[in-house]
Amino acid sequence: MIRGSKIFRPADVPESNASGYPPEFRESQRKRFNRRLGDHGGLRNFGVNQVRVAPGGQSSARHAHSAQDEFVYILDGELVLVTDAGREAVGPGVCIAFPAGTGDGHHFLNLTDRDATFLVVGDRAAGDEVTYPDIDLHLGTDRDGKRGFLRKNGEPYPPAPRD
């Protein structure tokens, strides 16, 4: 049978605050809850997540992609975008585009006392590397050609299941 489309609401998709970061960086992610909308809909070429950031939380560690474009649309609440340019408050209906390859890391902080929610789209460009300016972390390829999280000196972090 041809399944031409899938109609659903974000609330139909399980929410998770699991993290794939090395364990020492995971606690900062516990107030960030993802719903993988694109995966739920059977899409493969790009990801669409609904992200809820609880008060005091951050969307991710501050990071920049080498090859992946990223697009954010704020649905609800207020967040502070942090980049090399500084801080800027963003609220519902605001779009933020992060073109690949600029090297300028970004993330969002929830400094309010209520949840904030956004949609984020990212493609799955081959060979994407992720730099994290504020912590000793880099997502890339180690000396043996294996992809994973590395220290900035190139040493791989031990593998640790996502949790």
Place this chain on the structure above:
Amino acid sequence: MIRGSKIFRPADVPESNASGYPPEFRESQRKRFNRRLGDHGGLRNFGVNQVRVAPGGQSSARHAHSAQDEFVYILDGELVLVTDAGREAVGPGVCIAFPAGTGDGHHFLNLTDRDATFLVVGDRAAGDEVTYPDIDLHLGTDRDGKRGFLRKNGEPYPPAPRD
């Protein structure tokens, strides 16, 4: 200078009801207004459009992509999704995913008396072909290897500037 991100609102982006369809299919698109949010933000790997469909309008001709995934998030108003499975009303907060390659064409109709608006994401997969089940139209490669709009018998439509 590194430009790490671009913050904007959809209203900052020009709206257009131009169409690239062959002229005989353009009038049905005049009540559909696009804002190219991803392009405005400098993104290249995928497109994100905000689409406003005025009363009596349609989002596009009913179509299916061979290689491109598509994701829709309804922002405002009510639309009717048309696919091979029939019709279904969708409103704010509803997600609709259209995985590539199913062959099941889709579009949205605004059968209400007020505007309806959604976000749509589509990647830029190489070699994407688009089939239009309801009209004599196909987007693909002609016998000379040139990409463009064709009749279902493979004959190219004459080139016509987008308007």
